[in-house]
Amino acid sequence: MDLFLQLLLNGFVNGSHYALLGVGFGLIFGTTNIVHFAYGPVYAAGAYSAWTAAALLGFPLFLAGLTGVAAATVLGVASYLLLYRPFVRRDAPTFVVLIASLGLFILLENLIAILFGTDKKVVDGYSAGIHFIGPTFYTDIHIYQIASLMILGLALAAFLRLTNYGKAIQAMTDNADMARVIGIDTNKVSILVFAIGSAISAVPAVLILLRDGALPNMGFIAVFVAFLAVVVGGVGSILGAVLGGFLLGMVENVGMWQIPTEWQSTIAFIVLFFVLLVRPQGLFKGT
């Protein structure tokens, strides 16, 4: 029973992490319909910039985190303007954009490895506090992971509902042509979602830096999980991405209650496989 509770908590924590990744990726994918694989290295770049700020420039942690967010944002927007936009302009087939994105992935990941080296980057002198409810353990990082999802999730929801640009994003996600008809500049909106999506990705990145340290290839699994969460939850739905992320987190942890852990890295994909066979539009999306 202790084990089950612990796994439940782990599932919740990892779920929050995945959900946040999914939200960032889903915002970009849902609005622009671009499969942004380079989301992975952008996420990694966020972690590495935060590390640079903290370890090399000696920024306080919070400022370092912001540096990471800023860097990811810039890189994300740049990847749209310099890479994707030309393709969107001449409305190239989606798979061409997809390959281009893979190319950017390879490029950025190796650039990071060259710039920062391949050893694990850790922010020295930070150790997370440990707490427990009964037999169930959790750490500060876990709290941050959950909190960040709550805060950013709500903030994003508020942004989408209340602000003019938020509405523009919703509109474009719903129907890009109609968005143009009512006078929305879809190009500006695309830049905006790349900015927000990349910024969001940097937050879980920084938390992982603090928890497990940063490695150049950390982005691969991140973008994969994000893509899974979004597709399982339903493209174009932020809530769907969140729920999708939680579902993955849960099966990966609670699912391992009885199943041997050697299948952990696979089970999410098996879930996805069957979800899409049964409900191609995703679990948490109408029509």
Add this chain to the structure above:
Amino acid sequence: MEYLVHIAVMACLYVILATSFNLLIGFAGLFALSHAAFYAFGAYTTAILSTQAGVPFPIPLLLGVVLTAGVGAIVALPALRIGGHYLVIVTLALQVIVLQVLINGGEFTGGPDGIAGIEKISLFGWRLSSPHTFLPMAIFGAVVCTAIAWRIARSPFGRALKAMRENEAAAQAIGKNIVLMKVIVFAFSAGLAAVAGSLLARYISYVGVDSFSIEETIYILAMVILGGTGNLWGSVVGAIILVLLPELLKFLALPPDIADKMRQVIYGLILIGILLVRPQGILGEHSTAPALARRARKDAHADEEIGTVNGTEPGEVTVSARGLAKSFGGIVAVRNFDIDLRAGTITGLIGPNGAGKTTAFNMLTGFLQPNAGTIELRGRSLVGLKPHQIVREGVARSFQDLKLFTKMTVIENVLVALPDQSGDSITSVFFRPGTVRREEEENFNRAVEILEFVNLADKAHELAENLSYAEEKLLVIARLLATGAEVLLFDEPLSGLDPATLEEIFPIVRRLARSGKTICIIEHNLDVIRGLCDVAVYLDEGHALATGTPDELVSDPELARRYFG
């Protein structure tokens, strides 16, 4: 230089992988990213059979091909349901699952250690242990596999694949069974990839999961994109370039501990560059027709005059529908609809928007199943048949939005629509090449005749997407005609054409009717109805309100009033 020979061997293997992958994504337009998994299946089958059961070459290879083809056919199932990004992610997931199974397979798959000590191929006591000795085998494999892929791509089946890629509905509407086609192309693509895998296992005499990662699929994908989708030579070139590129990059003098990362960066840059500069790849897609044109001898002549339907009395009823009804979520689109279509007669279907004309067509051609009612063609019921079956029965339709195969040439559009081609069956493609070849030549001449019939012969080798408005309409007619169906249903075939052009097209349709075809036309441009139809049926609120000559109907004040709501 053994090293060069080794590169040549690897090039051969990747040529197999790239061409087989191209069949799937380039020709069938199925974007399934699990090719490395098929590659792995072939490699592991050989590895396991030869190390654990000592089965000699080539049995493991053949078994591997069969097994993998089976797996491919299964992977096709999701592809039947979903497309686009979803197929991408599902097949990526599949790839991950396969790798994990191999890693967790314990002794059977060698786990993360992989399987070492795979027996080299021995032929006539000659052991292919060095690259030199193996190269001929690799070339042989590459030639055979490319030839198979080539054969498929250039066959009527391959043409049908492209048609399916361009537009699935239209492919069904000319009698293609797209479900079967998807399963077959997956099976072949996977089976060929397995050959490469099996050869790799024999050549390196070791297999490990790291050789079949997602990166590998992406690598092969890059070869196909670089060379040009829908062009097998492109894949050959793409494979060679991307096999050589990393080797050439090795000659850049770079600091050792970052050298290979730099090369990866350059690889990424090149990939992006190509896509920006030449998204269609080095070699564009090309038509199979010109080759045919050279082969086809004029004397191999199609027997009868275009459009002739044998054994029909002009005026006899061919299609007769009774009491058709269809409603969508409570909204009644068609109710209690009766219609008789007669041979040699052009029937016009008119009525205000939303009267249910297109819905009626969809039911007559199996794209929609009626909630009630009967449809008979010369007494044979058509209810419940799939669209492609109904076409073969003899009822074909065109679409309001044309649905031409835009990336295929005009003559290919017609060729692909010709009925009962033995080349549509993959078995004939390989086991009755003579027949297929002869038919192809006949069909080519047939297609030319059909194009002449609609005055499009001079555009035969144009891409359909480059046609003018009027020419597109003519091609629609030609394609419909090519199906050989005796009943032709045209959904707004002439909309948007100016009077002059109409006058050019009318005679063509009339000739068809004279030659015995049963023709039914939905049209909003009443000039067309007036100028073309012998009979007109007035449809309103889902059922036939009146039948008569066009002039009677359009001059009837009541109907006129209804026409404008």
Add this chain to the structure above:
Amino acid sequence: MRRFLGLTFCAISFAAMAVGPARAAEGETFKIGALLGMTGASSYYGTVMSRGAQIAIDEINADGGIDGTKLELLIEDHKGGNAQAGVAGMNRLINIHDIKAVLTSFSPPTLAVAPIATEKKIFMINGGGFSAKMIGASPYLFHNRSLATDFTRGILLRAKEHGFEKMAMISVKTDAGENVREIAHQFWPELGGAIVADESVAYGAANMDTQIAKLRTSGADFIFAAIFRPDAGTFLKRSKEFGITVPRLGIEYTPDDQKLAGEAAAGFEFTTDYFHPTDDNPWAQAFYGKYKELFNEEPDYYAANYYEGVYVIAELVRRAFEAGIDNPDGAQLTELLWKEPTFKSVYGGDMVFQENGVAQKRVGLFEVQADSEKKFLKFIETTVPGK
């Protein structure tokens, strides 16, 4: 096909021209190849190994090489275990650079190139690959690191010493991890122990919490971690955070892991090649100093092993020259090795190559102190595994 062969050859001959100047100094240089994982998930290893080897090369050349013959290091990337890449690299080394001795790493590519080494008579020395399956893969394949068997037996003997019975095991799903796992499953019961949990994590796992939660509730006397960098550090950190109190035993602890785990590593006991630079061993200290100065990082024993590997080859080449062989091949080098299988080790003292090709090093037992520094406890005698 002819078309592409043509393409291949003209492209390569162009390449060959490009490389021409680089081969100018031929004759006075003896080339040593290296098959390392330079890119991808495990590029860390390739990086440190190449650095270690390069330092050795520079040192030797600085003292005028081997009787005037300079050494040159040529690195090929096997992408951290990709067999094709390994074979391609091996072929390049042999054909383009006419190499006779290769520093290899990782068992999958090593297993994949072993047949080539045998046929082409290439001397190979592995200081990183870990799987006992490599033993006997080629007569010319040697290992200057103890293999999984030794470490595993060593640490399990230690567990026995503690009087533990119930073992909870966590292993990483790589050739090395799986290998250790198999050996442990066979050896621990032999020592009369029981295995109460057997978890595994993917290499570079994003989430290890599940496994650790299961370990914690397994009720074991100790946890055996068949985990390597970077996951070893993660394991130590997370297991501490999750309040695991039972002793943790393992087989790797690199500076990288130390960085991440910090104090959380305290009390961790592990067996490894005993590379301990701060020991009273001037050679090791010199190497340590150079490495630190150049890269501002501590060398781990992977760096040390490849540094040492170069010296082994250099020694064999020196012997060959003495024996009047100007351009020795792998078979001759092997022969010369067997004549006198004892070599000076940067680990201090001598190392002796056993008949299974493994330089049986003293397996050191270490404990991590509260300050996260490792402290040498003692050597553990492990019986040599047969061929």
Add this chain to the structure above:
Amino acid sequence: MSEQLLAVERLSVGYGKKTVVHEVDLGLAEREILIVLGHNGAGKTTLMQAIFGLIRTQSGRVLYRGEPITGRKPADNVLGGIAYVPQGHGIFRSLTVRANLELGAFVVRDRSRLEEDMETVFEMFPILRERATQIGGTLSGGQQQMLAIGMALMHKPSVMILDEPSIGLAPNLVERVMRSIQTINREFGTAILMVEQNVRYGLPIAQRAAVLKTGRKVYDGPPEPLEDRVELMKLF
């Protein structure tokens, strides 16, 4: 004709090589309702999209208040006071009625008038007030069409281009929609350029009618002569 608010001069439009609309002239005066009739595929929608800048023109020009606006971005046209209601319920199906209306006013920088503008829309279509919190996609066809028109109203356009507002609506709804269009024209003086199939309800509210046939204008003048359906039929 009075001073033209919106004018189209010898406009040709098409896709690639294909020309769909051939050198059409069209004028819309202040406060006028102009109905454009014609059979399917006559090029009506293409013409409207070209005027609004959604697709590129081949030749000819579009004038708004005497200024050439040919090929101007839709965003700028909306800012300039031109509204476009596309065919088939131009709404955001996944958003609430209120959100849709707010989006209608996207270009209006001054948000203070938002509420009162919405109020005017609600007065015109009370049903929308009832359904304010409902998801657009779940509205009935008629309500969706009203919403679409309401959205266009939100930025107080001086010209409203409607593409077959009656399509797929039951007769009584068609009448309802047409009346509201008339009201818009009367109350706000919005000039209306409307493509319509439904002559029965469309024609009566129009002050002028044009008929397109296969991309060419075959009639331009008072609606009355077209009241004779049989005559009209001849133009189809």
